[in-house]
Amino acid sequence: MLLTSTDAGQIALEFxxxxxxVLEENREWFVIVNSRLIGQSWYIVELGVPGFPDRWYIQVYDNGACDPDYTFLSPSRASDGYLDLNQLPSLVAEVLVSERNVR
Incomplete structure (x- = not known):
């Protein structure tokens, strides 16, 4: 395996x-929660927004490519409303609203 878990996390975050x-000034809102090696050739990277339960799971292969069919999970549903997002920058809130609406 040529990638480290840190490398895989950074690749997934950039993806x-x-x-x-997402503009540079909003990137600080997204963090790598976990990056773990699965088998011998790929990582599962968990990304999130601190303080929120929403998570993205992205596969990163040993060649540095990301699977474009990532998984988004959240206990929050569109029908619950979006009051929890009012303290976030508008772009970050829009990303979460969009992902929650797709679920």
């Missing part, structure tokens, strides 16, 4: 930031 066109 998500590019996927959502």
């Amino acid at each position: 998500l930031m590019a996927e959502w066109n």
